[in-house]
Amino acid sequence: MPKTDVPGTGRIPEHPLRWWTELPLIVLVYAAYSAGRLLARGDVAGAVDNGIGILRAEQFLRLDAESPLNRLFTAHAWIGVPADFWYASLHYLVTPAVLIWLFRSRAVHYRAARAWLMISTMIGLVGFTLMPTCPPRLLSAGHGFVDTMAQYSGYGWWGAEASAPRGLGGMTNQYAAMPSLHVGWALWCGVMLWRHGRSPLMRVAAVGYPLITTLVVMGTANHYFFDAVAGGVVMGIGLLLVRPVRRLAEPVMARLRARFAGGSGVSSATESSVSGASSATDSSIVSGECQTSTGERLPRQRKHSAGPGAEPSAGPAEAADSAAAPAR
Numbered sequence: 001m002p003k004t005d006v007p008g009t010g011r012i013p014e015h016p017l018r019w020w021t022e023l024p025l026i027v028l029v030y031a032a033y034s035a036g037r038l039l040a041r042g043d044v045a046g047a048v049d050n051g052i053g054i055l056r057a058e059q060f061l062r063l064d065a066e067s068p069l070n071r072l073f074t075a076h077a078w079i080g081v082p083a084d085f086w087y088a089s090l091h092y093l094v095t096p097a098v099l100i101w102l103f104r105s106r107a108v109h110y111r112a113a114r115a116w117l118m119i120s121t122m123i124g125l126v127g128f129t130l131m132p133t134c135p136p137r138l139l140s141a142g143h144g145f146v147d148t149m150a151q152y153s154g155y156g157w158w159g160a161e162a163s164a165p166r167g168l169g170g171m172t173n174q175y176a177a178m179p180s181l182h183v184g185w186a187l188w189c190g191v192m193l194w195r196h197g198r199s200p201l202m203r204v205a206a207v208g209y210p211l212i213t214t215l216v217v218m219g220t221a222n223h224y225f226f227d228a229v230a231g232g233v234v235m236g237i238g239l240l241l242v243r244p245v246r247r248l249a250e251p252v253m254a255r256l257r258a259r260f261a262g263g264s265g266v267s268s269a270t271e272s273s274v275s276g277a278s279s280a281t282d283s284s285i286v287s288g289e290c291q292t293s294t295g296e297r298l299p300r301q302r303k304h305s306a307g308p309g310a311e312p313s314a315g316p317a318e319a320a321d322s323a324a325a326p327a328r
Contacts, residue, residue: 043132047175051134054178054224055143063226066136067144069219074146081152083216088149088158091182094209098189106196115246117188120238124181127234133178137221145221179230180223186213187235 058064073080099117102110137147149158187210194206217223 044134044175047132047134048139050131050178051136051139051224052143054133054226055136055139058225065225066218066221066223069215070136070145070148070221073148073219074151077152080148080219081155083220084149084152084156084158086212086216087182087220087222088156090209090213091185094189095185098192102192102196109196112242112246113188113192115242116235116239117185119241119245120184120188120235121181123234123238124179124184124231127179127230128173128176131178132175133224133227134175135177135222135227136224138174148220149222177223178227179234180217180227181231181234182217182223183210183214183228183231184235186210187232 055064058066073083095117099110099114102113136143136145137149139145190206190210192206193202193209197203197206214228217228218225
């Protein structure tokens with residue numbers, strides 16, 4: 001029987017998890033995010049201005065960590081090539097893997113974690129729309145950045161257009177740099193691994209994965225330091241919105257469940273559960289202030305027949321004697 005909201009507790013009603021409902025929901029949200037990301041390309045000149053503005057602000061504050069990191073990744077292929085593979089693949093592999101792990105092994109935490117990830121992703125889409133930003137690798141050569149994805153493209157499947165496979169650069173928005181959801185999603189994965197992982201290796205991965213991802217997105221010249229910070233801020237805002245958004249969405253989800261599950265079937269199942277609970281309560285035996293569970297009997301306790309005026313049934317010893325007597 002599904003758990004229901006208990007008045008005064010502030011709990012959100014929970015329902016059984018089903019992979020065939022979860023998977024289409026995640027695919028739908030990601031498809032909407034990808035489509036919106038493409039539509040929010042913005043003005044190229046404005047994106048370049050935003051990128052230069054971010055870089056100058058970092059330089060003024062001496063926080064332009066992407067500049068020395070990019071020089072390091074460019075000069076040493078043994079650092080730059082693994083970093084490019086990290087940027088091009090783990091973002092799309094680790095996050096779904098953590099979601100599946102939560103769904104299978106930590107189901108009680110899965111709904112809130114999934115809601116947090118989706119809400120933050122949608123906030124990131126708003127950021128791409130309002131502030132298209134040219135990444136460091138697309139700035140003019142005078143700013144000193146080298147596109148490591150293009151430099152080491154012979155090692156992987158990507159070309160000179162971010163991490164998109166060769167020939168598919170038109171399917172991505174290269175000016176969706178602010179905020180960095182590579183960092184945001186990695187931070188989400190780190191929090192999930194730290195909170196729900198049990199082994200020391202999980203704790204190491206929880207810290208290492210978002211930290212290395214932050215270094216990678218800057219060293220490959222795909223993001224500024226402020227992009228990475230904005231990715232963390234977006235995840236923080238998304239976390240604060242999880243409970244109110246889930247409360248607003250619950251009536252809609254309840255109607256959808258009732259529609260697809262069939263109202264009569266759900267009602268009959270609920271009534272059956274309630275009647276079963278009532279009969280279980282009625283059949284329990286109360287003696288003084290001690291209530292036994294259903295079917296449990298106290299030592300030497302006699303059962304009484306349901307009929308009015310019926311005689312008490314025989315005790316255990318008498319029942320044994322009666323059973324031993326031959327039938328007439």
